[in-house]
Amino acid sequence: MTAETVPVAKEAPQPRKSSWKRTALIGLSRYGTIIGLLLMVLFFSINAPGIFLSRANFLNILSQASLTAIIASGLTYTLVVGEFDLSIGYVASFVGLIVTGLMAYEGFPIWLSIACALALGSGIGILNGLLVTKVRINAVISTLGIGTMLTGIGFTYSAFPIATGIPRAFTDISLGRIVFGLPNPVIIMVVVLLALWTVLNKTDIGQKMQAVGSNMEAARLSGIRVDRIKIFAFATAGFCAALTGTLLSSLLGSGTLAAADGYLLDAFAAVFLGSATLREGEFHITGTLVGVLILAVGFNGLSIFGAPTHFQPIFKGGILVLAVGMSALARRYAASA
Amino acid sequence: MSATASAADAWMRIRGLTKSFAGELALDRADLDIERGRVHGLVGANGAGKSTLIRCLAGVTSPDQGSVMIAANELQMGSPQASERAGLAFIHQELNLIPHFSALQNMLLGAPKATRFGMIDWKRSGVAARAAAERVGIRFPLDTKISELSVAQRWLVMIGKALTRDASMIAMDEPTASLSEPESEQLFAIIRDLAAQGVAILYVSHRLEEVLQLCDRITVLRDGRIVNEAERGALDKKGLVRAIIGHAIRTPDERDRLAADRSRQPVFSARSIAWKQAVKDVSLDLYKGEVLALGGLVGAGRTEFAHLVAGLARPEVGHFELDGKRLHVANPSEAVKAGIALVPEERRSQGVMLQQSVAFNINISTLKLLRSVPGLPFLSDAKSRRQAESLVAHLGIKTPGVAAKIAGLSGGNQQKALIARWLNAGTRLLILDEPSRGVDVGAREEIHDAIRALARSGVGILVISSDVEELTLLADRVLVMREGRITGELTGADITEARIIELSYQDAHDDQGEAA
Numbered sequence: 001m002t003a004e005t006v007p008v009a010k011e012a013p014q015p016r017k018s019s020w021k022r023t024a025l026i027g028l029s030r031y032g033t034i035i036g037l038l039l040m041v042l043f044f045s046i047n048a049p050g051i052f053l054s055r056a057n058f059l060n061i062l063s064q065a066s067l068t069a070i071i072a073s074g075l076t077y078t079l080v081v082g083e084f085d086l087s088i089g090y091v092a093s094f095v096g097l098i099v100t101g102l103m104a105y106e107g108f109p110i111w112l113s114i115a116c117a118l119a120l121g122s123g124i125g126i127l128n129g130l131l132v133t134k135v136r137i138n139a140v141i142s143t144l145g146i147g148t149m150l151t152g153i154g155f156t157y158s159a160f161p162i163a164t165g166i167p168r169a170f171t172d173i174s175l176g177r178i179v180f181g182l183p184n185p186v187i188i189m190v191v192v193l194l195a196l197w198t199v200l201n202k203t204d205i206g207q208k209m210q211a212v213g214s215n216m217e218a219a220r221l222s223g224i225r226v227d228r229i230k231i232f233a234f235a236t237a238g239f240c241a242a243l244t245g246t247l248l249s250s251l252l253g254s255g256t257l258a259a260a261d262g263y264l265l266d267a268f269a270a271v272f273l274g275s276a277t278l279r280e281g282e283f284h285i286t287g288t289l290v291g292v293l294i295l296a297v298g299f300n301g302l303s304i305f306g307a308p309t310h311f312q313p314i315f316k317g318g319i320l321v322l323a324v325g326m327s328a329l330a331r332r333y334a335a336s337a
Numbered sequence: 338m339s340a341t342a343s344a345a346d347a348w349m350r351i352r353g354l355t356k357s358f359a360g361e362l363a364l365d366r367a368d369l370d371i372e373r374g375r376v377h378g379l380v381g382a383n384g385a386g387k388s389t390l391i392r393c394l395a396g397v398t399s400p401d402q403g404s405v406m407i408a409a410n411e412l413q414m415g416s417p418q419a420s421e422r423a424g425l426a427f428i429h430q431e432l433n434l435i436p437h438f439s440a441l442q443n444m445l446l447g448a449p450k451a452t453r454f455g456m457i458d459w460k461r462s463g464v465a466a467r468a469a470a471e472r473v474g475i476r477f478p479l480d481t482k483i484s485e486l487s488v489a490q491r492w493l494v495m496i497g498k499a500l501t502r503d504a505s506m507i508a509m510d511e512p513t514a515s516l517s518e519p520e521s522e523q524l525f526a527i528i529r530d531l532a533a534q535g536v537a538i539l540y541v542s543h544r545l546e547e548v549l550q551l552c553d554r555i556t557v558l559r560d561g562r563i564v565n566e567a568e569r570g571a572l573d574k575k576g577l578v579r580a581i582i583g584h585a586i587r588t589p590d591e592r593d594r595l596a597a598d599r600s601r602q603p604v605f606s607a608r609s610i611a612w613k614q615a616v617k618d619v620s621l622d623l624y625k626g627e628v629l630a631l632g633g634l635v636g637a638g639r640t641e642f643a644h645l646v647a648g649l650a651r652p653e654v655g656h657f658e659l660d661g662k663r664l665h666v667a668n669p670s671e672a673v674k675a676g677i678a679l680v681p682e683e684r685r686s687q688g689v690m691l692q693q694s695v696a697f698n699i700n701i702s703t704l705k706l707l708r709s710v711p712g713l714p715f716l717s718d719a720k721s722r723r724q725a726e727s728l729v730a731h732l733g734i735k736t737p738g739v740a741a742k743i744a745g746l747s748g749g750n751q752q753k754a755l756i757a758r759w760l761n762a763g764t765r766l767l768i769l770d771e772p773s774r775g776v777d778v779g780a781r782e783e784i785h786d787a788i789r790a791l792a793r794s795g796v797g798i799l800v801i802s803s804d805v806e807e808l809t810l811l812a813d814r815v816l817v818m819r820e821g822r823i824t825g826e827l828t829g830a831d832i833t834e835a836r837i838i839e840l841s842y843q844d845a846h847d848d849q850g851e852a853a
Contacts, residue, residue, distance in 0.1 A: 215686070
């Protein structure tokens with residue numbers, strides 16, 4: 001690709017690295033996240049063998065990771081099509097509140113409440129998608145606007161946590177261990193991630209999503225309905241956010257305002273860490289899972305070593321900046337390769 | 338200076354310059370002498386090594402081996418600052434100017450004319466810049482903002498900028514790519530003038546006539562090697578083309594032109610199409626087997642017409658017919674479903690998905706055919722690979738494999754992949770907008786063969802090209818557009834460069850800038 005242009009008058013001289021250094025850099029950017037994850041595991045295993053290195057703790061890490069992994073995978077879809085969704089944390093909080101309300105106040109059966117919750121999340125996603133594609137509001141603005149509105153609507157619905165009148169069976173969903181003795185959220189995560197991975201990599205619509213994200217104009221001219229593909233991605237993000245919100249309410253045994261807001265940042269950090277994993281700056285489900293695990297192991301280690309809780313935001317924010325930086329570097333190297 | 342000028346006297350002596358990327362030689366022991374006061378042409382197919390050579394001189398790429406002597410000094414490699422200090426200036430096609438700065442500010446940008454207090458000595462700098470402006474014949478006021486200047490005038494500013502820094506060699510990359518013919522002529526006059534003043538010019542272009550007309554000496558690169566060096570007049574165009582591609586190219590042969598049977602139903606028709614001010618009452622019929630081309634100047638409404646056919650916009654007046662049936666197309670997706678595809682003008686921004694593989698780029702419009710089980714949305718990797726491989730072989734796309742990223746392919750091979758995208762898609766009408774822009778001569782010939790074969794197989798082909806030579810080589814019939822209207826039709830032996838240009842320019846030579 002460098003063959004047909006002669007970019008000699010570029011303002012910034014390109015980094016002049018010898019080729020083995022380049023290879024090493026590309027390798028580091030590809031496997032850096034995985035190496036980082038393994039090093040963290042190794043470090044905690046050596047320094048806190050009794051606590052960190054146990055089946056119970058590993059399951060604990062996976063349980064924590066599962067909710068983040070589900071919401072982050074939905075977010076991955078919007079990033080694959082070149083968009084953004086800042087509403088996911090608010091959607092999860094809002095739906096988590098509504099799902100408990102449906103059971104406690106409206107007397108809906110559990111399955112119907114959950115179905116409504118997931119439909120609601122998907123619907124909000126579709127609304128986001130319509131605002132972005134048809135009305136053409138920038139995704140940052142529209143999803144932030146919708147998310148903020150949801151906070152207010154949630155407050156109107158119930159200013160107080162909904163804790164009474166929630167059936168025991170609902171909380172059992174996240175506490176139970178139906179398959180292989182693994183916590184249910186972990187199983188749900190595996191199913192969701194497998195489904196999203198398959199759709200993204202093995203189906204028409206997944207290929208079209210990648211095409212839209214690679215070059216929207218080219219995708220349009222190839223006969224792809226770009227708007228529909230984007231709306232589908234937003235709907236998936238909404239669905240996943242709703243699922244995370246529902247599982248969180250089940251885990252907490254209550255519907256609480258703003259309970260899931262913090263997942264937004266976790267999800268972004270995980271997705272961007274993931275985009276620098278194995279590929280050069282592309283968003284993908286496997287990468288997102290690696291990103292989520294890095295966060296979960298990190299948080300787990302911090303709490304094992306008794307780090308004060310205010311260390312968590314420092315770690316989280318630091319990881320986010322680091323992740324986006326690595327992703328950007330990876331993309332730049334991919335472009336200059 | 339004669340062709341046998343002794344190498345030891347040359348002002349710049351490039352010796353044994355070698356550079357490989359990822360194990361492949363981009364430049365292989367290149368020896369080249371450059372003299373002040375002469376225009377040196379550098380030609381070669383995409384990927385032949387021109388860019389690498391220039392990037393080495395500019396200091397943005399470090400060669401693996403080799404040296405460059407300028408007069409008595411060795412040039413420090415891999416340092417843009419050293420190259421600039423040595424008096425080498427480089428002007429890239431995408432001019433590196435700041436649009437809201439004045440011409441003067443741009444000319445002085447980064448110029449090392451500061452006082453000892455670190456402040457810019459505007460007065461002294463201004464004198465140097467004005468002297469430079471005088472030399473290149475800039476007639477507009479130097480405080481004009483770049484955004485208000487024509488492309489040709491911007492080139493003058495870039496040359497002026499180089500002269501302000503006392504450049505003794507200026508390398509220019511495809512300077513005429515976005516210039517009109519008269520503007521190009523003006524630029525050539527300035528280049529000759531600069532050479533007469535003792536500046537060395539390194540001129541890189543795909544436009545061979547231009548190179549033959551302008552350059553005192555032409556160097557041909559192929560596969561990283563210098564394969565030919567000729568003084569002015571020693572090579573004609575045919576010889577030059579042969580040197581570039583390594584074999585002779587076919588000349589337009591009238592027997593190749595197909596006179597389509599016009600008594601039959603057209604594959605595609607346009608009826609009185611009008612849209613905004615760009616397309617005015619355009620009607621045409623495209624018959625089975627023929628390559629129909631739209632000629633004319635940039636801005637004649639041809640691309641807009643193509644966009645209307647492809648569903649990117651809807652005509653305000655008129656309608657289209659495909660195989661005799663009236664079309665109702667509201668967007669590109671419906672156009673593709675109806676069998677109309679567009680290979681767009683801007684390959685990079687509208688055509689290829691650069692970070693994806695060759696197979697991905699080829700298969701994206703035929704995903705339905707690649708399902709494991711019809712009716713279910715799951716794709717078969719084996720079918721995908723097989724389709725991509727067979728199309729790669731069919732069109733002779735040069736790629737390390739179908740899983741390779743398309744970004745690594747040359748422009749010509751990327752273009753072939755974009756054509757491949759439509760071969761299995763049930764396409765009835767394929768519109769190709771500037772199919773060989775930025776593509777080297779060898780690849781262009783292959784692309785033309787593929788297009789012609791497609792037409793003969795019954796697919797309607799509508800080609801849009803501003804490259805007059807391409808029209809004469811490729812088209813069976815040419816419709817010339819000017820200011821939104823079809824102004825003439827050429828068939829058979831009438832399809833000549835002269836006739837096309839005549840029809841394109843009628844009443845249209847009153848818009849030249851004052852850059853002369």
